[in-house]
Amino acid sequence: MGRRRFSEMPCPLPLFPVMPQFTQTSRRVRPVLLATRRAQPTAVFIIRLTVTAVAAYLVALALPLAEKPLLAPLTALLVVQYTLYQTIRSAIQRISSVVVGVLIAVLLAATVGFTWWTLGLAIATSLVIGYTARLGDHILEVPISAMLIFALGAATTAGAADRVFETLVGAGMGLLAGLIASPVHMETAQEAIGDLGCRLGELTDRLADGLWPGERGTGGEAGEGPDFPALLRDAREVGRDIQRTDGALSQAEDSLRLNPRAGGLHPMGTALRSGLETLEYSAVNLRGLARSLADRQHLGDSGIYAIEARDRLSAALREISECMRAFGLLVRSEVVRDVRAYDEALRRHLAEGRKMRDEFADALAPWISARSAEWRLHAEVLVHLDRLLDLFDAEHRAQSRNRRRRRIRHRIGAAARSGGPDRRPRTPVRRRPRPG
Numbered sequence: 001m002g003r004r005r006f007s008e009m010p011c012p013l014p015l016f017p018v019m020p021q022f023t024q025t026s027r028r029v030r031p032v033l034l035a036t037r038r039a040q041p042t043a044v045f046i047i048r049l050t051v052t053a054v055a056a057y058l059v060a061l062a063l064p065l066a067e068k069p070l071l072a073p074l075t076a077l078l079v080v081q082y083t084l085y086q087t088i089r090s091a092i093q094r095i096s097s098v099v100v101g102v103l104i105a106v107l108l109a110a111t112v113g114f115t116w117w118t119l120g121l122a123i124a125t126s127l128v129i130g131y132t133a134r135l136g137d138h139i140l141e142v143p144i145s146a147m148l149i150f151a152l153g154a155a156t157t158a159g160a161a162d163r164v165f166e167t168l169v170g171a172g173m174g175l176l177a178g179l180i181a182s183p184v185h186m187e188t189a190q191e192a193i194g195d196l197g198c199r200l201g202e203l204t205d206r207l208a209d210g211l212w213p214g215e216r217g218t219g220g221e222a223g224e225g226p227d228f229p230a231l232l233r234d235a236r237e238v239g240r241d242i243q244r245t246d247g248a249l250s251q252a253e254d255s256l257r258l259n260p261r262a263g264g265l266h267p268m269g270t271a272l273r274s275g276l277e278t279l280e281y282s283a284v285n286l287r288g289l290a291r292s293l294a295d296r297q298h299l300g301d302s303g304i305y306a307i308e309a310r311d312r313l314s315a316a317l318r319e320i321s322e323c324m325r326a327f328g329l330l331v332r333s334e335v336v337r338d339v340r341a342y343d344e345a346l347r348r349h350l351a352e353g354r355k356m357r358d359e360f361a362d363a364l365a366p367w368i369s370a371r372s373a374e375w376r377l378h379a380e381v382l383v384h385l386d387r388l389l390d391l392f393d394a395e396h397r398a399q400s401r402n403r404r405r406r407r408i409r410h411r412i413g414a415a416a417r418s419g420g421p422d423r424r425p426r427t428p429v430r431r432r433p434r435p436g
Contacts, residue, residue, distance in 0.1 A: 052076045056173035063169070065162045071102070074148070075170025078141065080177055083185070085257035087178035090138070095171045096139040100129055101145025102163045114150055122146045135214055182255065186265055189252035189272055190332035192245040196279050199241055199287065199329015201321040207231055207290060208317035211310045228294035235287045242280050249276055275331030282324065282391050289384040296377050312360035316385060321352030323392045343394075350392060357385045 008272055053073035060069035078094045081087040108118050125144040130139035143388055149163055210231055253269050305313065330342035364378050 003070060003339030016043065027215050039065045044183070048177060049077060049080055052080050052173055052177040055177075056170045059168045060166050063165075065166055065169075069162070069169075071098075071148070071163055071166035072170035072173070075167045076174040076177070077170075079171050082255075083251065083255040084178045084182035084259045085254045087175065087182065088258060091171060091175055093135050093138045094168070096133065097130065097135055097141035098167050098171075099164060100133075101126055101142040102149050102167055104129075104142070105146035105149035106163060109150065119150065122150070157431045179260075182259055184259060184265060185248070185252045185255040186268060186272075189245075189249045189269075192248040193272055193275055193279070194328045194332045196238075196241055196245045196276070197324050197326075199238060200279060200283060201324040201328075203231070203235055203238065204286060204317050204321035204324060206234070206292070207286070208314040208321070210293070211305070211314050211317075228290055228296075232287065232290040232294050235283070235290050238286075240285050242276075242283060243259070245276060245279075249273060271331060275327070278391050279324070279328065282388055284389035285384050285387045285391070289381065289388070292377055292380040292384060296315075306363065309360060309363040312356055312363050313381070316353055316360055319349045319356055320385070322349040322388070323353060327392050346392060350389060353389050357382070357389065360385075 021366035037387035053076050056072040056076035063069075075094075075098050078098065079087060079091050081090055104122050107395065108114075108122050112118055123146070126146050127139065130142040135142070175354055207228075210228055249269075249272055251273070256265055256269050326342050326346040326349060330339060330346060333339045361382055
């Protein structure tokens with residue numbers, strides 16, 4: 001890879017190109033590319049659902065059941081989920097919901113027949129049982145299944161047994177399809193992480209160009225001030241990309257759980273989650289930096305940095321941009337050779353970024369009062385630069401993780417010594433920064 005800068009390399013699609021003259025075109029193309037990428041796993045999932053439902057119907061048709069065992073494909077559709085873990089997790093609740101609804105409808109149809117008040121009684125009974133059994137999001141499936149049974153007709157004991165057996169056949173086919181055809185969605189999460197790193201790098205480059213209005217293409221026309229408020233709005237919109245990346249990573253993590261195809265991919269899932277957290281916090285600091293630069297415009301002529309300070313700050317931002325791109329590619333890499341190359345590039349850009357940050361601090365006007373608004377904005381910019389650089393420092397990230405673990409152990413130990421009830425959440429909760 002040599003000394004080639006990551007901004008000169010093609011980022012994973014769909015991303016804004018780094019060159020500013022293509023920004024408007026890329027913004028129009030980006031939604032189309034995103035829709036194309038998201039449509040691929042959706043199309044595969046649709047095929048899985050269709051094949052599973054048809055297979056469940058054919059299996060039920062081959063057994064001595066009803067003439068048209070439609071409940072089998074219906075149950076299969078309810079059971080099959082996007083990942084194997086989701087399928088197994090929801091299978092018990094879905095099977096319970098369907099079976100309870102079927103039994104309620106069969107019992108009422110066989111004893112008192114179908115009338116309007118029977119329908120109301122079936123719905124009320126189904127909901128009571130659903131809430132009592134804590135079926136969660138599947139509560140409504142109990143009365144829905146009961147109403148479907150009324151529509152299909154099951155007034156005899158033999159018909160009731162057929163309906164329950166069809167439900168079991170459909171559920172079994174759904175679980176079997178999950179075991180056979182549940183892919184690992186790690187590649188999608190890797191692409192999303194690399195995409196996010198390049199997206200943040202492109203925004204940082206635009207922020208650096210904004211320091212030179214009318215000269216480097218993104219700060220407005222000649223004679224105008226830098227358009228930092230617009231860049232701040234764009235930085236806030238990155239929150240949507242973070243949410244999409246988090247969703248893709250959550251799907252990837254679910255696809256690894258209980259999946260025999262996962263193999264040794266579990267550490268990669270942990271690394272991707274840690275990388276997303278780092279990029280998420282870097283987006284927060286990037287918004288803060290854009291906010292600080294936008295606030296400087298209210299200072300009048302003194303709000304514009306001198307040429308030397310602007311040059312050093314612009315250079316520091318470009319090195320941070322390269323760090324973001326290198327970090328995104330480093331986190332998503334699987335080949336050892338690529339990992340070493342990206343890690344070396346990340347360390348190099350971090351060192352150069354710290355150097356430019358120190359030179360920027362030295363270039364600031366020393367005669368400004370420390371109590372002035374301008375000096376406070378100087379301090380804000382320096383703090384945001386330090387935080388962005390520290391976020392991509394491997395040693396700093398390890399120390400931060402160790403501090404969080406020590407705080408968690410301290411709280412757990414304090415709760416144990418106090419003898420109070422354990423109020424820890426039953427599932428890990430990751431505190432995320434609030435969107436700006």
